[in-house]
Amino acid sequence: MAVVRIAILAGLGGLLFGYDTGVISGVGGRIETVFDIGDMGLEIVVSSVLGGAIIGALVTGWIAGRIGRRGAVLLAALLFGIGAIASAFAPTVEFLVVARVVVGFGIGLTSVAVPMYISEASPPARRGALVSLYQFAITIGILVATLVDEAFNDYADGWRWDLGLAFAAAAILAIGMFNAPESPRYLVQKGRIDNARGVLAMLLPAGEVDGTLEDIRRQISVESEGHWRDLFAPALKAMLIVGVVMAAVQQFTGINTVIYYDTTIFERAGIADSSDAIWAAVAVGAVNVLATLIAIRYVDRLGRKPLLIYGLIGMAVSLGALGVAFLFDGDIASTLSVISLMAYVICFAFSLGPIVWVLISEIYPQQVRGPAMSLATTVNWLSNLVVALTFLSLLDALGESMTFWLYAAICVLSIVFVVTKVPETKGKSLEEIAADTGSIGGASPSAGEAGAAEARA
Numbered sequence: 001m002a003v004v005r006i007a008i009l010a011g012l013g014g015l016l017f018g019y020d021t022g023v024i025s026g027v028g029g030r031i032e033t034v035f036d037i038g039d040m041g042l043e044i045v046v047s048s049v050l051g052g053a054i055i056g057a058l059v060t061g062w063i064a065g066r067i068g069r070r071g072a073v074l075l076a077a078l079l080f081g082i083g084a085i086a087s088a089f090a091p092t093v094e095f096l097v098v099a100r101v102v103v104g105f106g107i108g109l110t111s112v113a114v115p116m117y118i119s120e121a122s123p124p125a126r127r128g129a130l131v132s133l134y135q136f137a138i139t140i141g142i143l144v145a146t147l148v149d150e151a152f153n154d155y156a157d158g159w160r161w162d163l164g165l166a167f168a169a170a171a172i173l174a175i176g177m178f179n180a181p182e183s184p185r186y187l188v189q190k191g192r193i194d195n196a197r198g199v200l201a202m203l204l205p206a207g208e209v210d211g212t213l214e215d216i217r218r219q220i221s222v223e224s225e226g227h228w229r230d231l232f233a234p235a236l237k238a239m240l241i242v243g244v245v246m247a248a249v250q251q252f253t254g255i256n257t258v259i260y261y262d263t264t265i266f267e268r269a270g271i272a273d274s275s276d277a278i279w280a281a282v283a284v285g286a287v288n289v290l291a292t293l294i295a296i297r298y299v300d301r302l303g304r305k306p307l308l309i310y311g312l313i314g315m316a317v318s319l320g321a322l323g324v325a326f327l328f329d330g331d332i333a334s335t336l337s338v339i340s341l342m343a344y345v346i347c348f349a350f351s352l353g354p355i356v357w358v359l360i361s362e363i364y365p366q367q368v369r370g371p372a373m374s375l376a377t378t379v380n381w382l383s384n385l386v387v388a389l390t391f392l393s394l395l396d397a398l399g400e401s402m403t404f405w406l407y408a409a410i411c412v413l414s415i416v417f418v419v420t421k422v423p424e425t426k427g428k429s430l431e432e433i434a435a436d437t438g439s440i441g442g443a444s445p446s447a448g449e450a451g452a453a454e455a456r457a
């Protein structure tokens with residue numbers, strides 16, 4: 001199936017995202033020693049990737065509107081490749097920081113362009129699963145990074161291999177995307193109707209091609225040209241809030257405290273041997289990968305909202321239990337902390353992990369999808385940075401239990417938000433979603449729905 005191939009290929013961008021954000025936690029100590037930079041220097045090296053990602057995400061809407069979705073993914077692959085090689089051969093720490101910013105820029109680009117590309121190319125009935133493949137790749141990337149860190153742990157120069165290995169995935173992504181088609185919706189937007197029809201014919205059953213094309217054309221013709229200022233049109237307000245809040249919720253419910261600091265948490269919970277803590281971290285990574293399969297299977301059957309609600313309830317309960325674990329010592333503390341942390345990761349992996357990317361890629365109308373996704377994703381990276389920078393200080397100021405209960409409270413508030421504000425988008429075409437949420441301003445909802453219905457008839 002062409003569309004599955006395309007989703008897997010573009011999903012490789014997720015592999016690089018996961019690998020490059022995950023790998024640094026294991027190599028930090030060695031970089032600190034080699035360049036003799038101290039804790040602050042190391043913090044700069046580590047956060048340079050997040051800084052690059054924030055800028056990358058912010059400009060992707062503009063880039064993907066100029067060189068296309070496929071072009072943006074290709075550019076990301078190029079940056080990943082250059083950044084990986086430059087990191088591996090970095091002669092000085094300043095050079096390394098610049099190389100990590102370049103890699104971060106690639107991650108930022110990927111995090112907007114890949115879900116956008118997959119979403120615009122997918123048939124409605126499978127869009128949730130196909131965009132979730134991207135999250136699946138992120139989780140594989142994080143797991144592989146943990147294993148590679150372990151493998152090169154004993155070599156002084158092993159960190160160069162750790163950082164350089166991402167080049168291989170970047171090369172595969174670049175070669176694959178070179179032969180992939182452009183997003184049909186982007187082609188329509190640029191007036192390249194025949195090309196769009198050709199791509200839709202590859203992606204959809206023959207009977208749906210003309211109706212879908214007509215539907216996309218009709219919506220684009222009723223929308224204004226998309227600019228950043230259009231984001232603040234009254235008709236878009238509700239969905240803009242949904243995207244931005246859900247992007248922030250994905251981070252402020254604490255996932256990266258676990259992904260970046262799981263060994264620290266396990267050591268604090270009394271798992272004495274640090275190699276046990278590392279293997280517990282590998283187990284967390286593996287559970288994260290496997291539980292994402294639940295979302296791939298159910299996101300288009302049960303819908304986005306039920307998975308989000310079940311996941312958030314599970315996250316709140318397991319964070320509550322994790323907080324309780326820290327009230328005890330010895331075996332009770334370590335057993336309860338491992339079980340609750342695993343449960344938390346499972347619940348994130350089938351809900352907020354994939355579904356935030358799915359939602360952000362489908363709730364905006366075509367003309368503003370670029371800037372709107374850029375804004376939401378930039379908020380996601382900024383929130384990621386804030387959580388990463390504050391977690392250890394929160395632990396010291398509030399203690400472990402209160403810190404995890406704080407994240408649990410954010411989960412509870414998020415449930416209320418999801419129930420009251422997030423639309424269900426399962427099975428609808430992107431054009432129907434825009435019409436249903438009222439975000440295409442003057443467009444008549446029935447026009448979009450009629451077109452999509454015809455297409456399916």
Ligand code: BGC
Pocket residue numbers: 135138139142250255256259288352353354384
């Ligand atoms: C988040 C990342 C996180 C990862 C964990 C992604 O969806 O955006 O911040 O590290 O999931 O699996």
